[in-house]
Amino acid sequence: MTAPVIAVTSGEPAGIGPELCLELAGWSGEGRPVVLGDRELLAQRAAMLGLDIVLRDYLPAVPAAPGTLDIIHLPLAKPAEASILDAANGPYVLALLDRALAGCQSGEFAAMATAPVHKGVINDAGVAFTGHTEYLADKTDTPLVVMMLAGDTERGPLRVALATTHLPLKDVPAAITGELLERTLRIVDADLSGKYGIAEPRILVAGLNPHAGEGGYLGREEIDIIEPALARLRGEGLQLSGPHPADTMFTPPVLAGGDAVLAMYHDQGLTALKYATFGNGINVTLGLPIIRTSVDHGTALALAGTGQADAGSLFAAVSEAARMAQRATARKQA
Numbered sequence: 001m002t003a004p005v006i007a008v009t010s011g012e013p014a015g016i017g018p019e020l021c022l023e024l025a026g027w028s029g030e031g032r033p034v035v036l037g038d039r040e041l042l043a044q045r046a047a048m049l050g051l052d053i054v055l056r057d058y059l060p061a062v063p064a065a066p067g068t069l070d071i072i073h074l075p076l077a078k079p080a081e082a083s084i085l086d087a088a089n090g091p092y093v094l095a096l097l098d099r100a101l102a103g104c105q106s107g108e109f110a111a112m113a114t115a116p117v118h119k120g121v122i123n124d125a126g127v128a129f130t131g132h133t134e135y136l137a138d139k140t141d142t143p144l145v146v147m148m149l150a151g152d153t154e155r156g157p158l159r160v161a162l163a164t165t166h167l168p169l170k171d172v173p174a175a176i177t178g179e180l181l182e183r184t185l186r187i188v189d190a191d192l193s194g195k196y197g198i199a200e201p202r203i204l205v206a207g208l209n210p211h212a213g214e215g216g217y218l219g220r221e222e223i224d225i226i227e228p229a230l231a232r233l234r235g236e237g238l239q240l241s242g243p244h245p246a247d248t249m250f251t252p253p254v255l256a257g258g259d260a261v262l263a264m265y266h267d268q269g270l271t272a273l274k275y276a277t278f279g280n281g282i283n284v285t286l287g288l289p290i291i292r293t294s295v296d297h298g299t300a301l302a303l304a305g306t307g308q309a310d311a312g313s314l315f316a317a318v319s320e321a322a323r324m325a326q327r328a329t330a331r332k333q334a
């Protein structure tokens with residue numbers, strides 16, 4: 001099987017994304033990464049860090065080579081300086097995503113893996129933007145996608161999907177509806193099978209309130225919304241447990257009972273996930289018609305240009321995208 005080509009968007013030009021992408025030069029892991037970004041930016045960052053790398057325009061028929069980074073050049077609007085955000089380059093960051101998405105849709109790429117973007121500066125550029133997840137859902141006309149972060153722990157993989165993502169905390173309770181939970185859990189179930197090859201996924205579902213509502217004395221969302229949604233889905237054959245009190249859900253004995261967790265909101269799930277897996281964790285968008293993985297961290301502006309940023313998460317995102325692409329190909333051929 002030929003290595004699946006993974007489009008790697010280099011993300012915010014003032015952040016650590018470009019220099020992490022340089023570390024993909026001579027990649028010998030799974031898949032064939034191709035970095036989308038401004039050639040001059042990548043060359044400057046390589047020179048700044050003293051990296052001896054050949055930047056080469058990507059040609060599908062020319063095999064990957066040691067010490068060489070295959071790139072697709074897309075021009076910056078303005079030269080970028082490490083650590084200094086400039087809203088003028090907001091559209092450039094989005095152009096990288098659009099190019100990667102177009103290539104995934106046409107079959108040029110098997111998947112995309114994204115380096116971090118800075119949500120604030122894209123908004124400063126006049127584009128309402130809450131994240132790749134929502135952007136790619138919108139661009140592919142996908143009515144609902146699910147953000148899941150995953151990483152390896154000493155006890156095995158930890159996967160945490162989110163019922164709500166980039167939402168102010170005060171808006172979370174109203175967003176948790178039975179319909180949202182049902183649609184979200186169906187996507188998680190389907191993609192744990194399709195993207196991860198887990199035959200009968202077991203999903204642990206968190207409660208929303210302390211102690212999962214303490215029988216209604218600390219909130220009624222568990223009784224009124226979450227439990228009925230789980231009961232309906234169990235009737236369809238999904239293997240669900242919960243609602244679990246979130247404070248003890250991430251203890252080893254509880255986690256051993258599931259292949260993934262569904263958290264009700266961003267920090268309920270990701271605080272535990274990042275504590276356990278920072279450095280090798282990744283972000284996956286479930287429910288999209290294409291494969292998209294990402295790093296689990298942000299632009300780390302203070303580290304840009306220092307060479308101190310850890311590329312482990314980007315490496316893991318490229319590898320996982322390649323494995324997912326290989327599973328998709330195997331399924332089509334079966």
Ligand SMILES: NC(=O)C1=CN([C@@H]2O[C@H](COP(=O)(O)OP(=O)(O)OC[C@H]3O[C@@H](n4cnc5c(N)ncnc54)[C@H](O)[C@@H]3O)[C@@H](O)[C@H]2O)C=CC1
Nearest residue numbers: 115116117118119120294295296297298299300303309310
């Ligand atoms: N996938 C994406 O595009 C993501 C983008 N972001 C965006 O990034 C921006 C900054 O977010 P923050 O909350 O400050 O998070 P951050 O992840 O950029 O930084 C948090 C801490 O982790 C450190 N860190 C991050 N990545 C690292 C790496 N690869 N190696 C070593 N240390 C690393 C930073 O130095 C900092 O101390 C925001 O605009 C946020 O929206 C945040 C998460 C994911």
Ligand SMILES: NCC(=O)COP(=O)(O)O
Nearest residue numbers: 130131132133134283294
């Ligand atoms: N906390 C995860 C995050 O902010 C990444 O969001 P996205 O850009 O992957 O949608």
